[in-house]
Amino acid sequence: MGKRRELFVDEYLVDTLEGDLSYRLHAPQAQELVIRQDKPWEGNASSYHTVFKDGDTYRMYYRGHDFTLEGGRLGFTHGECTCYAESKDGIHWEKPELGLFEFDGSKKNNIVWMGAGSHNFSPFVDERPDCPEDERLKATGGLAHNGGMRVFKSADGTKWEQVGEQAVITEGAFDSANIAFWDKALGKYRTYFRVFTAGTTTAKIWKPAGIRAIRTATSDDLVNWTDFEDLTYGDSPPQQMYTNNVVSYSRAPHILMGFPMRYVERGWSPSMKALPDLENRELRSQASLRYGTALTETQFMTSRDGVAFTRWDEAFLRPGVERKDSWYYGHNNVAWNMALTSSRFEDAEDELSFYAEAGGWHGSGKTLTRHTLRQDGFVSIHSTLKGGRLTTRPITFSGSELELNLSTSAIGYVKVECLTPAGAVIDTFGIEQADETFGDALDRKVTWEERTGLKKLSGKPIRLRFTLSDADLYSFRFV
Structure with a gap:
C-alpha cells in the first residue's frame, strides 16, 4: 500500500473482525x-x-x-x-x-x-x-x-x-x-x-x-x-x-x-x-x-x-x-x-x-x-465500549509513522499492534507497548510507549491489529 490512504469502505484490507465491531455507514x-x-x-x-x-x-x-x-x-x-x-x-x-x-x-x-x-x-x-x-x-x-x-x-x-x-x-x-x-x-x-x-x-x-x-x-x-x-x-x-x-x-x-x-x-x-x-x-x-x-x-x-x-x-x-x-x-x-x-x-x-x-x-x-x-467519513469500523479487534491482511508500506482518522468518546480508544504475516506479535509493537490513541482527528499519530517510529518495518510484509473501544476508525495511512 506504500503511503496511500486506505478507507474502510469495503472489506479489501480486512482479514478478521472480532468482538463488538461493525461497519457503520455515516450520513452527511x-x-x-x-x-x-x-x-x-x-x-x-x-x-x-x-x-x-x-x-x-x-x-x-x-x-x-x-x-x-x-x-x-x-x-x-x-x-x-x-x-x-x-x-x-x-x-x-x-x-x-x-x-x-x-x-x-x-x-x-x-x-x-x-x-x-x-x-x-x-x-x-x-x-x-x-x-x-x-x-x-x-x-x-x-x-x-x-x-x-x-x-x-x-x-x-x-x-x-x-x-x-x-x-x-x-x-x-x-x-x-x-x-x-x-x-x-x-x-x-x-x-x-x-x-x-x-x-x-x-x-x-x-x-x-x-x-x-x-x-x-x-x-x-x-x-x-x-x-x-x-x-x-x-x-x-x-x-x-x-x-x-x-x-x-x-x-x-x-x-x-x-x-x-x-x-x-x-x-x-x-x-x-x-x-x-x-x-x-x-x-x-x-x-x-x-x-x-x-x-x-x-x-x-x-x-x-x-x-x-x-x-x-x-x-x-x-x-x-x-x-x-x-x-x-x-x-x-x-x-x-x-x-x-x-x-x-x-x-x-x-x-x-x-x-x-x-x-x-x-x-x-x-x-x-x-x-x-x-473527510473520509463515509464508513467506519465502529466499536461499542465492550470493544473488539480488527486484523488486516498482510500489507507492505513505506514510511516511518502511522496516522489514523478516528473519533472516540472520552473513555474510548484505539490501540494498534504490528504482527508478522503469520500473526505473531512483532517485538516492541504488541498490545502491552501500544499507547491508547483517542480524540477526534483526521491524522492522529499512533505511538508505542511514546514511540512513533516504524521505519524498521517499512518495506516488509506485516499485519496491523486494531483494538477499539467506543470508537470509530475511518482510515489510516503511513507517512
Whole structure:
C-alpha cells in the first residue's frame, strides 16, 4: 500500500473482525441553502448538477428546464439549457451574467450551452497529463433519441464546442446524468452511463424494460471506447439506480466512489397520502402515476476496479424531515463530485460538502442545499465500549509513522499492534507497548510507549491489529 490512504469502505484490507465491531455507514448533515435556481431559464426542472474545483474556483453546471402540469399532461415552458455558477469557498455561490446565449430576447443570463447535450451536460477537468491547455475542460452530454453520448471541450469553462460531429457512444439509454473523468490509477478515461436491463432504447425505438442500471467503459482519447461492462454489486439485491455519480476520491484516488440516486416506485397508500403536498402529488399522478408516487434518495457505493462495486443498501442521504419541498421523485439527487469546505466551527478541520436538490416540479425553481461530512467519513469500523479487534491482511508500506482518522468518546480508544504475516506479535509493537490513541482527528499519530517510529518495518510484509473501544476508525495511512 506504500503511503496511500486506505478507507474502510469495503472489506479489501480486512482479514478478521472480532468482538463488538461493525461497519457503520455515516450520513452527511444538512447545512444551509446555497443556491435558488429561480430564473425563468433555470426553472422547476433544473437538475444533474456537477461540481469541481478548477484552480481556486469551484465551478457548478446544471440543466435548466421548466415543467408545466395542465389537464393531466406534463409540458415544458422552454427547451433545455446548461447553466453555470461559481464559488471561491464552496459555500457562497454566484451566477454570473455571461452574455453567451439568448433566452427570451436577452443574453443577461448564466447559460453556457444550448442544443444537443443540454439535458445532462456534465463537465469535468481533464487531468490527462498531456491534455492540451485549450481543451483542459471536457464534458459529456446527450440522449439516445439524438444519437447518444457526445463529448465537448472548453478552455475557460464557459465557451464550449462539440468534439467531432457524432456521438462517441451510441448504445445505451443515456436519459440521466452520464459522467466521464480521467482515472489516474488506471491511466485511462472512464465513463458511467444509463442503460436499462431489458427492452430497446435507440434513436428510433424507445421501449425500455427491466430496471434502470449503470454501464461503464474505458478510453484513451474520450472518442474510442472499449471494455463495456455493466456494474455488479455482489449480494446487494436488484435496485433502480437512476444516476451513478461515480468519482475518483481525491484523498485516495485508487478508490472509486458512487453516490447514485435510488429510484423507488411505491404507489398509493395511506403513508404516501400522508406525505407533504398531497394536492400537487395527485396533480403529477394525473400525468403519470410515478410522477406522484415515486421517491428518491442517495446511496453510497465503492469500487477498486471500476466494475464490481460494494453497494450499501441503506440510504446515504434519506429524504429527511417532511416538508413541502421533500419526499418526491427527484428529491435529494446530489451533484456529481464534492467540495472541500471550511467548518462552521473555528479551528475545526475542513469538511466534504455535497449539494442536494429540493423543491422540484412546481413553483419558480429548485433549491440546492449543502450537506457536510468529515473527510473520509463515509464508513467506519465502529466499536461499542465492550470493544473488539480488527486484523488486516498482510500489507507492505513505506514510511516511518502511522496516522489514523478516528473519533472516540472520552473513555474510548484505539490501540494498534504490528504482527508478522503469520500473526505473531512483532517485538516492541504488541498490545502491552501500544499507547491508547483517542480524540477526534483526521491524522492522529499512533505511538508505542511514546514511540512513533516504524521505519524498521517499512518495506516488509506485516499485519496491523486494531483494538477499539467506543470508537470509530475511518482510515489510516503511513507517512
